[in-house]
């Protein structure tokens with residue numbers, strides 16, 4: 001019997017905001033433990049929550065960018081449970097009236113090769129709701145310590161339908177969501193800082209069976225690759241069990257990245273009694289069209305749309321777009337130059353993805369610090385295009401521009417890179433090359449166009465790379481005929 005896997009993800013994303021979700025208390029990562037706290041965060045008696053509008057803005061933006069419906073009203077509920085990382089005995093969350101419903105996320109499956117655009121498909125969302133994050137427990141040999149800095153941070157939970165079927169799809173989904181969140185400025189989604197966390201629900205069923213199999217909820221997935229690996233391991237394990245005639249019991253398991261395997265954490269009590277009840281301290285929120293519209297206006301062009309446009313409008317190869325587009329700043333940097341000279345876009349894209357990125361990484365600079373601006377890129381590609389310098393010399397000019405911040409023409413002038421177009425001298429070199437290489441000359445005469453390349457090389461060598469290949473090409477033709 002053949003089996004297929006079914007996967008649904010629950011993704012938590014922290015919303016980037018100065019303060020926490022229900023208080024002015026500062027939000028942040030990497031501070032001394034228990035310094036980002038106040039009476040609301042600590043759930044002290046008498047402290048009352050006040051909604052942070054920035055958190056709502058962030059979720060509305062995420063919902064619009066992920067094609068959700070935003071109902072007119074959402075409300076707050078208490079999810080009651082006790083755990084030491086939560087100072088209240090409940091979490092404020094959204095139960096039956098979340099801020100976003102439904103939704104669709106476009107993903108790309110990259111397959112084996114990065115050279116061509118991969119297969120695209122859409123993954124269905126169930127909902128997105130907003131809640132407060134909990135603190136962090138740190139376990140040591142003798143005791144455990146709790147840090148409440150994270151407690152009360154604005155957190156959204158994105159829940160998917162059981163709509164994925166492989167580790168690769170889950171990987172592509174998380175990559176797409178992260179890129180959209182970063183593009184929209186909603187979150188930096190740094191998984192190492194806990195800004196994005198994912199749990200995976202995995203079940204396996206015989207192909208053709210309609211009902212879903214019992215699921216395992218997989219926790220402790222600390223990176224997008226971890227999610228993919230954990231899911232792949234779990235699919236194999238469950239399939240093996242089912243083939244042996246065993247059943248899967250719904251439970252929570254954890255991924256052990258070091259050992260490369262999953263292990264049981266706890267049997268899932270099916271009916272958690274969270275005793276959800278509307279939070280009496282917070283009013284329901286009405287979100288009108290005006291609010292949605294101004295947030296919609298803040299959403300930039302999304303990554304896949306930009307990629308399709310770059311390929312279309314600038315005739316860029318997929319490989320270049322797949323370096324440019326994931327980084328919004330880099331893609332905007334490219335486009336600032338490309339839109340002023342669309343015909344030169346490929347050359348600009350090459351400089352940006354090879355030379356700019358290489359030098360930035362070698363010098364440890366950020367793009368914002370880079371002295372090479374759109375103006376510089378244009379001056380360089382124009383100098384090469386006009387034939388003032390060769391492509392090869394263009395590489396050196398780039399390095400000089402990067403160091404000094406001069407435009408290409410100034411570098412060419414200062415370093416004397418402009419060939420002295422004493423055409424007579426170039427003609428002499430061409431004649432020499434013709435005399436020294438009778439074979440290719442004959443081949444060319446016999447109609448083999450490519451044979452001319454065998455003469456071009458020697459002339460370029462004689463000119464130390466400074467002759468303009470187009471002119472050399474022309475002179476060679478004239479001299480031979």
Ligand code: ADP
Pocket residue numbers: 006007008009010159160161162163201202203212213214215
């Ligand atoms: P729970 O009540 O256990 O939290 P939910 O129905 O809320 O379960 O679903 C949580 C997540 O698990 C969702 O992303 C959903 O798509 C996914 N899911 C639910 N059932 C299955 C299943 N049988 N196999 C895989 N994923 C599932």
Ligand code: MG
Pocket residue numbers: none
């Ligand atoms: Mg659930």
